[in-house]
Amino acid sequence: MSGQPRAWQRMLSGRRLDLLDPSPLDVEIVDIAHGLARVARWNGQTAGPHVFSVAQHALLVEAIGGAFEPALGAAGRLELLLHDAPEYVIGDIISPFKAAIGHSYKAVENRLLAAIRLRFGLTPAPTAAMQRLIKRADRLSAYLEATRLAGFSQVEAVRVFGKPDRLDTPLDPLLDPWPTAEAQGAFLARFHVLVEAGQAVTVP
Numbered sequence: 794m795s796g797q798p799r800a801w802q803r804m805l806s807g808r809r810l811d812l813l814d815p816s817p818l819d820v821e822i823v824d825i826a827h828g829l830a831r832v833a834r835w836n837g838q839t840a841g842p843h844v845f846s847v848a849q850h851a852l853l854v855e856a857i858g859g860a861f862e863p864a865l866g867a868a869g870r871l872e873l874l875l876h877d878a879p880e881y882v883i884g885d886i887i888s889p890f891k892a893a894i895g896h897s898y899k900a901v902e903n904r905l906l907a908a909i910r911l912r913f914g915l916t917p918a919p920t921a922a923m924q925r926l927i928k929r930a931d932r933l934s935a936y937l938e939a940t941r942l943a944g945f946s947q948v949e950a951v952r953v954f955g956k957p958d959r960l961d962t963p964l965d966p967l968l969d970p971w972p973t974a975e976a977q978g979a980f981l982a983r984f985h986v987l988v989e990a991g992q993a994v995t996v997p
Contacts, residue, residue, distance in 0.1 A: 802882055812882060815905050817912035822984055825909070828881030830977035836885075839942040843970040847880050848980040850934060853967040855983070858930035860962040865926075867991025872910075872919055874983060876927045879905035913988075933957050941968050 800813045804824040811819070829851060833844035855873040859865055877885070879902045886898065907917040919927065936954040939945035945953070971979070 810882060812901060812905065815908035817908045820909050820912040822913070822981065825875075825878050825881045826977050826981040826984070829878070829980060830973050832880050832885050834885055834938060835943045838944070839938070839970065840944070841942070841970045843972050845938060845942055845970040846973065846976045847877050847885050848976040849967065849971055850938070851875070851877055852979060852983060853937075853964065854927070854930045854934045856962065856964060856967060857933050857960065858926050860960055861930060861958070862926060867987045868915065869923065869926075871913065871984070871987045871991065872915060872923055873927060873930060874980075874987065875906075875909060875913065875915075876931065878909045929958065933960065937964065937968060942970070 801809050801811045803809055804819075804821065805827060806821040806824050808819045808821055808824065810816075810824075826848060829848035830846050832847040833839070834847060834850050835845065837844050839845045851874050854876060855870055858873040859870050862869070882905065883898075883902065903918075910917055910919075932954055936950050936957045939950045939954065940947055951957075
């Protein structure tokens, strides 16, 4: 038995993903959809009979980002959808804990995100403009989730996440937590719609 600690995870697709040195060849969208649908936002501290999954959060962020930038193409919307994709293997660590962990966590997350993006025909990292859009959409998503699902008052949410941007797009259906299978299916379906629309990637 090797003295080195195991750094890989076996996926249900059969892939073996090295978390410290991930290869795009070991990334499969079915594994991402499966994992994200089973990872709870807010450490599960949300109202309702189902957790609010990272898969559903990703769909919410994509909808918000697309509403902010209506001219955004399919590849850009795919970037929004995949912004938290590394959490299919490392989980959704809440911001206070991320701050406590520091750089080591971020380095692992960034390597995973780069491998995922490359696997699906994107650049290793988003542009500065895309990073700003992702952050803006993610911030509004967090505010809405916090006040609708996680027990935050509006005053507290503004203090933590900032004053929310105004958006007229109806988002209520995306803020009602779905069963795991529904979240997984919706995420996977949206991924394939964007891929077919943008022809950004060839998926087996």
